[in-house]
Amino acid sequence: MADGAGDRMLEVVPIASGTVTVCWRPSRQARRISMRIDPASGHVIITLPRGARKADGLALLRAHSAWVAAGLSRLPPATELRHGGTVLLDGIALEIRHAPEARRGVWLEDGRLHVSGAEDFIARRVGAYLRAQAQVLLPARLRLQAEQADLRPVQVRLRDTKSRWGSCSSDGTIMLCWRLVMAPQEVQHYIIAHELAHLRHMNHGPDFWLLVDRLTPHRRQAEKWLRANGASLHRIVPA
Incomplete structure (x- = not known):
């Protein structure tokens, strides 16, 4: 599913602790695969340099699934701007x-x-x-x-x-x-x-x-x- 941010794509991926939403981010400038947690959306952003395979990104995610789960658990709950809030x-x-x-x-x-x-x-x-x-x-x-x-x-x-x-x-x-x-x-x-x-x-x-x-x-x-x-x-x- 495209998220409307250029080449970025969102995908729900299972890991050991449950599921996470991954934002795939192709990059011509990156030299290696990298991964971070977006504190605003709670998405796991995986940057793929030119020629990298999604399978390599998934391997990185699953190898560090405990780190991802711990990072997501530390995020405060998302706050919606709504009546009464x-x-x-x-x-x-x-x-x-x-x-x-x-x-x-x-x-x-x-x-x-x-x-x-x-x-x-x-x-x-x-x-x-x-x-x-x-x-x-x-x-x-x-x-x-x-x-x-x-x-x-x-x-x-x-x-x-x-x-x-x-x-x-x-x-x-x-x-x-x-x-x-x-x-x-x-x-x-x-x-x-x-x-x-x-x-x-x-x-x-x-x-x-x-x-x-x-x-x-x-x-x-x-x-x-x-x-x-x-x-x-x-x-x-x-x-």
């Missing part, structure tokens, strides 16, 4: 309320996130609202911190990354995961400071961490929060 914005839990007769799209009022239109579109509309908030809030907060630190990123981009909350390229472009908008502002402040520090130190050496600690007082608190809750942000299904 909650979603985080700046670390604050907002109840999602369906307002089918309204014509206002999605709006925040009285600590609740109200969603108009058909119930089937709640997840899509809340997801779009969160991304829109991220597009406004995260770049503005990064630019403010950069100005305060006298640092000058070239540009800011938002993506839906799976393994990193942010990155800084050698040309000064900073990338942030849009899902950070759901984390507390102290966590955002730390991640932004971390990436800004890379504008001066493209490594994680002692000077880098000294600069991070000068740019934010929230490092320890944010790292603790991300260890406890970061995976849950990736398991939110915005449709």
Whole structure:
């Protein structure tokens, strides 16, 4: 079954502990077969380089089935965005309320996130609202911190990354995961400071961490929060 992502295909595969959904990912750049667990979907992604056989990928999967089962068991449950559920914005839990007769799209009022239109579109509309908030809030907060630190990123981009909350390229472009908008502002402040520090130190050496600690007082608190809750942000299904 195709999953709509180019050449990628989804397939349910039996392993010793039950079944897993494998996403086959052909790659012209890869030099060897590799395997990882996608924390958002819970799929096992197997990358096949040119000329590799699916049978070789299945052999890798079954040889490491215990590792796969353990990794999947550690994932938090997927969170659907639905009426009566909650979603985080700046670390604050907002109840999602369906307002089918309204014509206002999605709006925040009285600590609740109200969603108009058909119930089937709640997840899509809340997801779009969160991304829109991220597009406004995260770049503005990064630019403010950069100005305060006298640092000058070239540009800011938002993506839906799976393994990193942010990155800084050698040309000064900073990338942030849009899902950070759901984390507390102290966590955002730390991640932004971390990436800004890379504008001066493209490594994680002692000077880098000294600069991070000068740019934010929230490092320890944010790292603790991300260890406890970061995976849950990736398991939110915005449709």
